[in-house]
Amino acid sequence: MTRRYRDSESVDFVVVGSGSAGAVIARELSRKGFDVVVMEQGPRLAPQDFEHDELKYWLDSGITNNPTLSPQTFRKTPADVAKRPGAGDQNSLIYARLVGGSSVHFTANYWRLHPVDFHERSLLGAIPGAALEDWPITYDELEPYYTKVDWEIGVSGLAGAHPNEPHRSKPYPMPPMPVKSSGVLLEKGARKLGLHPFPAPLAIASQAYRGRGPCVHCGFCMGFGCEVMAKSSTLFSMIPEAEATGRCEVRTESYVFRVATNTRGRVTGVHYFDADKRQKFQAAKAVVLSANGAETARLLLMSANSQFPDGLANSSGMVGKHLMFNQGSSTFGVFEHNLNEYKSVQVTRLVHDFYDSDPQRGFYGGGGIDARIGPNPIIWSLDGPEGANWGKSYKDHLRTFPRTMLAQGHTTSLAVEANSVSLDPELKDAWGMPAMRCTYKDHPDDLKFALWLQGRAAEILDAAGAQKIWRLPVAEGSEAVHLLGTCRMGNDPARSVVDRFHRAHDIPNLFVCDGSSMVTSGRGQPTMTIQALAFRAADHIAKFARRGEV
Amino acid sequence: MGEAARTRREFLSRAGGALGAGFVAAHWPSIAAAHAHALSAAADRTPAALGFFTAGDAHDVEAISAQIIPTDATPGAREAGAVYFIDRSLLTWHAPRAAEFRSGLADFREKFAAAHPGGAFATADEPTQLAFLTSQEKSAFFSHVRALTLIGMFALPQYGGNRDGIGWQLIGFEDRHVFAPPFGDYDRDYPGFKLPDRKT
Numbered sequence: 145m146t147r148r149y150r151d152s153e154s155v156d157f158v159v160v161g162s163g164s165a166g167a168v169i170a171r172e173l174s175r176k177g178f179d180v181v182v183m184e185q186g187p188r189l190a191p192q193d194f195e196h197d198e199l200k201y202w203l204d205s206g207i208t209n210n211p212t213l214s215p216q217t218f219r220k221t222p223a224d225v226a227k228r229p230g231a232g233d234q235n236s237l238i239y240a241r242l243v244g245g246s247s248v249h250f251t252a253n254y255w256r257l258h259p260v261d262f263h264e265r266s267l268l269g270a271i272p273g274a275a276l277e278d279w280p281i282t283y284d285e286l287e288p289y290y291t292k293v294d295w296e297i298g299v300s301g302l303a304g305a306h307p308n309e310p311h312r313s314k315p316y317p318m319p320p321m322p323v324k325s326s327g328v329l330l331e332k333g334a335r336k337l338g339l340h341p342f343p344a345p346l347a348i349a350s351q352a353y354r355g356r357g358p359c360v361h362c363g364f365c366m367g368f369g370c371e372v373m374a375k376s377s378t379l380f381s382m383i384p385e386a387e388a389t390g391r392c393e394v395r396t397e398s399y400v401f402r403v404a405t406n407t408r409g410r411v412t413g414v415h416y417f418d419a420d421k422r423q424k425f426q427a428a429k430a431v432v433l434s435a436n437g438a439e440t441a442r443l444l445l446m447s448a449n450s451q452f453p454d455g456l457a458n459s460s461g462m463v464g465k466h467l468m469f470n471q472g473s474s475t476f477g478v479f480e481h482n483l484n485e486y487k488s489v490q491v492t493r494l495v496h497d498f499y500d501s502d503p504q505r506g507f508y509g510g511g512g513i514d515a516r517i518g519p520n521p522i523i524w525s526l527d528g529p530e531g532a533n534w535g536k537s538y539k540d541h542l543r544t545f546p547r548t549m550l551a552q553g554h555t556t557s558l559a560v561e562a563n564s565v566s567l568d569p570e571l572k573d574a575w576g577m578p579a580m581r582c583t584y585k586d587h588p589d590d591l592k593f594a595l596w597l598q599g600r601a602a603e604i605l606d607a608a609g610a611q612k613i614w615r616l617p618v619a620e621g622s623e624a625v626h627l628l629g630t631c632r633m634g635n636d637p638a639r640s641v642v643d644r645f646h647r648a649h650d651i652p653n654l655f656v657c658d659g660s661s662m663v664t665s666g667r668g669q670p671t672m673t674i675q676a677l678a679f680r681a682a683d684h685i686a687k688f689a690r691r692g693e694v
Numbered sequence: 695m696g697e698a699a700r701t702r703r704e705f706l707s708r709a710g711g712a713l714g715a716g717f718v719a720a721h722w723p724s725i726a727a728a729h730a731h732a733l734s735a736a737a738d739r740t741p742a743a744l745g746f747f748t749a750g751d752a753h754d755v756e757a758i759s760a761q762i763i764p765t766d767a768t769p770g771a772r773e774a775g776a777v778y779f780i781d782r783s784l785l786t787w788h789a790p791r792a793a794e795f796r797s798g799l800a801d802f803r804e805k806f807a808a809a810h811p812g813g814a815f816a817t818a819d820e821p822t823q824l825a826f827l828t829s830q831e832k833s834a835f836f837s838h839v840r841a842l843t844l845i846g847m848f849a850l851p852q853y854g855g856n857r858d859g860i861g862w863q864l865i866g867f868e869d870r871h872v873f874a875p876p877f878g879d880y881d882r883d884y885p886g887f888k889l890p891d892r893k894t
Contacts, residue, residue, distance in 0.1 A: 522848045
């Protein structure tokens, strides 16, 4: 009973993007009685369309933005000329381009932010070279919405399992996933060191949940779509529920390239290309951008007109700035017996003892360490320990695959104003629109902390009895799937793009909610927070609409 | 095929219970079809045709890949058909880098001929091959062959390499859609998670 709207009908809301945030907002607004059209660049796939094809999904843009059709350029600093990736290489900023967005291919680690994430600027003071700010909301304001994510989206985990767990008003709706060997070993090593490992919260069904079956432990979560719908992607949760209201249409292969405004400075709808690259216009009373932390900023910049010459919602000049990725570090442990990490979900145990930034270390940073498979065979095989990377000894290294686990560090990225999404001055995409240009160079503290946390990961693996420990070098950020901070929330219209309710400071009927809203990066795993923000934003947006304030 | 059938049964019984057997039964065929296709490609012993390489190219590339993942007590890149994977890749998903590969190969051969007049890499003895590859291991071309060889070891057999699942056997990876705990040797006797002591 999916509703179809005509372009000429002015619907209550157009939501741009059907991913982690857009699908939540569409479901909430349609359930509250509003007519909603969701515009999605990509196609709609069914669970049985997803494949265990690592080459296609990891090396050939199977479901992600394609570097040929949607090319990007990259540079480290504004002084450099941005270049396209080499032939055959991926874009810098990667997202899944289909209904459900990156919630289709994510790993499904669902960490809440901690209360401290919201006020680190007040706590730690200014950090040279960074634009660290407090959020305009607190953990307590967001907590009910985190709980909503747990229950509405479907998260498995164990409440009260670690001492610095943030306050939660309700337990998880499902028990944690069965522990894997990597989880047992992380738990053993961490406990020996006096740390507090705990079961990882995952947006994966550990038992039947709301019509979806439990995980069958196939091992293809990270970068793949779930063929049994156990992963709590919005493709399987929010989207069908939105459509079931009879007031929501998900319009696929519809690429919004401009948000239109009228002389009163209000948005009137969106211009988009349909599947045949024909230009169309969908009228709307209000527009919500949830196109992800890269595409949302690009769309605002592409929507520049004579009234808004620097792009929509950009009187502050902050649109596209403060891009954050999340840094990280990879430490592998090889054990005596088989772990067979390629089976089941990526992560079953986690350590958050190094979550808070500690000024004693001499640099900013915080993070978590989880026990995981790491990449699937192809990607795993490409990088090994330092030393010979081919021949007899490398073949022996490859044989360690079933005995290997990865202790992955997930860490902070400081907001730096120069790190940004902007429009490339020359390169166009396959639709003739300006290509996305990424400018990114880690704040030095981001690299220092990632390296520091790698040391802690190695200690845990050692305490767990690893026979061999090897590390991948901590690399400068040049590609990312966490696309954060480019339309930051804030109370000051001169320093932020949207207010605490996700309304653009400059345009009362334009809202922005996705990774771009985040003021700080958290310690990794941003989707949980993006969706909590989306549930909260939808409540407020509906309130404004009912009062006639949009 | 016995394996595929077993996987299918497990899948149906485990996933079907909660999802509704109807859903899985309706959607299983396409999942199974992809899997069966991979298996039949892997079992196909007829020699694959070359599309990008000449026979001479293929001999050299195969010889390089066979040193990258050599044959020892177990099969290596040669038996996995890595060269056929590379050949097909350069015509399909990896075509944007085909020209670079071709000129890299020409350059590689020229250098080898300069060092060993009248010789071809593929027919050189092993010490000669190893010494020459060691001299080239920092080159972009060697890195390229290395990466494609590894990808060809572990990509789905339908792409032309990983014949008979040789790559997966090397790394102890089972190509199945359903597993159940215990997954490995360390989670077998796990006593259960103990909540932390709140006194600390």
